[in-house]
Amino acid sequence: MWLKLNKTFFGTGTHIYLCAVYIPPLNSTHTADDLLNLEAEIANYSKYGDIALIGDFNARTGEQADYIENENNSIQFLQDMLPQDYDLDSPIKRNNLDILNQQGNNLLNMCLSSRLRILNGRYLGDSLGYHTYFSKNGCSTVDYAILSKDLLPSVEYFCTSDLNFLSDHVQISFKLKCDIKQYINKKDFNNNNMKKFTTYRWTDVSHGKMYEALNSDEVKNKILNFEITHFVRNEKGINEASKSLTEILDNVASKTCIIKVPIKQKKSKIKKNPWSDNELKDLKSKINNLGKKTKT
Known part of the structure; x- marks a missing residue:
């Protein structure tokens, strides 16, 4: 499910397209390739703004990079083919207490191709990349917040909450800098x-x-x-x-x-004097307005 956060209302530099995500496990009977479909939707919405994904991806990414490693070393051979405004990937360390699986590898490839970055294990509130799913068979990190690379400077924190009785997944949340106050009515x-x-x-x-x-x-x-x-x-x-x-x-x-x-709440009725009429009411309003002007 996609939701557009309008840049004018939220005071952000670009529109942000937020998606609530659920990707079934690889061994699921669900046959549709949801990750590929999601990547196609990301490619479409990226034309109009930045991307923010949050949800259960059923992917274990370990500490594998979600950016192009050692790009500076190889870029010199491609300088003639790349546009002048090409933005190099910046290596940003990401911690994770989990391991890597095939679904995680697929998710990382999507991040690489779409220039997205995982927030887990990178920000205050989840500096170690804590587990997000707990069961009798063990625990893992499968719930992520993933944002466009250009949105990272706007992230104030990413947090994994404590486990509660309502779910075997913990709640994850993040905060973006915005400036609503100057636009809000x-x-x-x-x-x-x-x-x-x-x-x-x-x-x-x-x-x-x-x-x-x-x-x-x-x-x-x-x-x-x-x-x-x-x-x-x-x-x-x-x-x-x-x-x-x-x-x-x-x-x-x-x-x-x-x-x-x-x-x-019932509005209190103003008692109308028998000698008052609309003409007198208008005259009183004009006198009050003139009084306000003389004060200023």
Whole structure:
């Protein structure tokens, strides 16, 4: 799933195309070559901006380079064939507690061809390249954030969170520098507008309630129906999928958390004097405006 981060809104130098990724393991019965399809989509969106990928790639990359090694030594033989603005790869050390497998090698080749860089093991919050997947058979690093090379100076941190009971994968996150404040319309994001949304508050008993909700037949059936439903890949299909997923999350949250419903505040009616009319109201407004001008 791709999402465009508009450079005007976020205050970035280019548009950023963010993709939530899941690539099945090589031994999966899923026959489509998702990594090749992803590479084709990256080539397309790269024409319009920078790329950011995050998700489960089922790839173990070890400490193998995701850049062209020793490029400076070989570039002298190709100078006549390369454009003048050709940008050499910069070697940036990457730590990783895992080993390399075939899927990882495929992912590294995609990074090389698309000029992408892995954030894991390179930034504050994950300096050693910690494992992201834990099972009874062992642990591995298969979840990555991967960005266009030109975005690396904008990365403030990359973090792998602690394991929790909800998943055998840890949450990964990263932060990019941006400058939203000069573009945002504060009228659209004031506290009054935020108060219109229903909120859910986590409590000490929510842990057990969520476990029960996720194991209920009702929620299981809803999740199953969502997984087997074929949503058309257009705006209508995306809206339908988003609505269906939101209903599932709302169902679980309502059984788990304390719900805070916004209270509609009644506007106090201004008592109108019997001797007042619209003409008098307009005259009062003009006098107030003149008073403001005299103060300035």
